[in-house]
Amino acid sequence: MSVIKEYWHKLSSAKHFYPIAGALLPWFIIPALLMLAWGSWQGLVVAPADYQQGDSYRIIFVHVPAAWLSMMAYMVMAINGAIYLVWKIKLADIVAESAAPIGASFTFLALATGSLWGKPMWGTWWVWDARLTSELVLLFLYLGTIALRGAIDDRQRAGRAAGLLGLIGAINVPIIHFSVEWWETLHQPATVSKFSAPSMHPSMLIPLLVMALGFTLFFFAVLMIKIRAGILEQERHSRWLSALYAEAPETTATYSAEGNLAAMDESNE
Amino acid sequence: MLGAVRQPGDALAPVVFYLIVGMLFPLALGSDPRLLAQIGPGAIWIAALLAVLLSLHKLFRSDLDNGYLDQLLLIPCPLFLLIGARLLAHWLQTGLPMLLVTPLLAESFGLDYALLPVLLAALALGTPVLLLLGAINEALTLTSRGGALLALLVLPLYVPTLVFGSGAVYAVHFGESPAGHLSLLAALALVTLLFAPWAVATALRISID
């Protein structure tokens, strides 16, 4: 038990996570790129054309994984935000802050590809479909969290406020999703969901799953990079970081207050 | 001992806003009675939503500025109860008058009288939810810059209420039972009532820190 505790303690410390993130990075990015390449080739070139939608359905190989990732990224953001709110682990705040823009980008990608899908099918750039509308609301939730973080000057307060908002959003996302589906059936009683893909042939399903996995790994890769950047920014005065990069001596001795701050941080972790 | 504070001028503003926004729709869309009757429920809900948002603006800001918020946090009573009482008082000041003038708006859209009870019930359930969620947002953005822009934070959260609330009225409009919508709205109201005061209290503590 104490081993787990110690391991957890180490993992949640920025000092220890920094090299771990760096080490994990190639393990994420290389498989990610490989999978994305293979998946794209399979999906966009090799898989047969859909009997109903022709070739334009191929966009789902990007649209669906992007949508899944947008949800997953939100969960990562919300959970880490909640951890920061309750246990004040600073690394959690960095993770939440890093996950937000990545998730927002995936949401935007899902919306853009959804819109691109819609145009050849139904002639309009936007359709008030349950899935797309849910994604739009999710985008607003993301943008709101990012904006809130940016608008509060004090970093700790910003992190806690964004954490609370992320938590509230996470609880609301299922409710919102349900209400949007309800809304769709209410106002368009006879339509089947436009973006449904009833059953998929393995030659389509496998590339889709590979793309999804590739996107997931890509997400984690970018997340690791952002976390490392966040750690660098937050810990820029600390001694362990200076030692790591062997800075010139005069920079570590300027403010005794910062030194105390760093010492406080180290003893806190 | 905490009760509603009477500030007649401020209290009426959201109600007037509600009426005015409601009246803007016919002006913008033309006076075709069928069109108005069709968009009426939705338009009224939008007006109500905006009016609640307006009423919440600066809900806690003056309290922050004059130090009253500090004293509020120092009262030896669980903060979420105080917040709950405060928001209840706020709803009585704002939501209740809005309900009272809703028939006027309904008339201006030429809505069928049969729709009125459902509309009022839905608004009665929905406006507290809008109020509570908006209060969370106000508390979170208390110390941030650009407060007005951040009021948009709350719009995703308003979607379910809007959907169920206006859906209830449209259900009756189409001759179906509003029971499903109203019970969902009621469930939403209950959950929000239980959860939101705590969220507002937490957000206030964060902002004060």
Place this chain on the structure above:
Amino acid sequence: MISTDNLAARRGERLLFNGVNFKLDQGQALRITGANGTGKTTLLRILAGLTEPDLGSVKWCGEDIRQCRETFHQQLAYSGHQFGLRGELTALENLRYLTPDSSESSALIETMDRVGLARCINLPARYLSQGQRRRLILAGLVAGQARCWILDEPLAALDNAGIEMVETLCADHLKNSGILIITSHQNLSSTLGRVAELHLG
């Protein structure tokens, strides 16, 4: 019976103070001094339980105030830079809000008289001058009968008569086994007896 355990706080990137330790018993007073920006107000807010410290804890009667929040706040009266008065309420109504435990209007009016606000009882608070507002807060302190007073710059905006009155009230509070924590740029007169000092910065 208020004590601190290695308190530390920061604002943003700046460390305000570190390793603050003290213990105050009944009848004792502490004056916190320091230049502007050294964290006096932050320390007071931490002591009152409005702000969380970055390290350490505050204890009331041996218990961490985060655990016994309600008990502590029942015995606490805090007066910050802003007055916490609601402008649209009258002076008397504000007083009633500040002292929820006492319900006797006559006692409140008597207290207002004591601080020299007899003429302002039914005046909306926004018409009061700075000095009058300060006196109203003092009336709240006296009427509230809290055991621990934490006052941030209570002498600001007061004339000599006002300063004298504050010191007298504080001295009475200490005589009644109260605890006093105060920040002040001005030196306090000897009416308060021996006052411990804590210097920040």
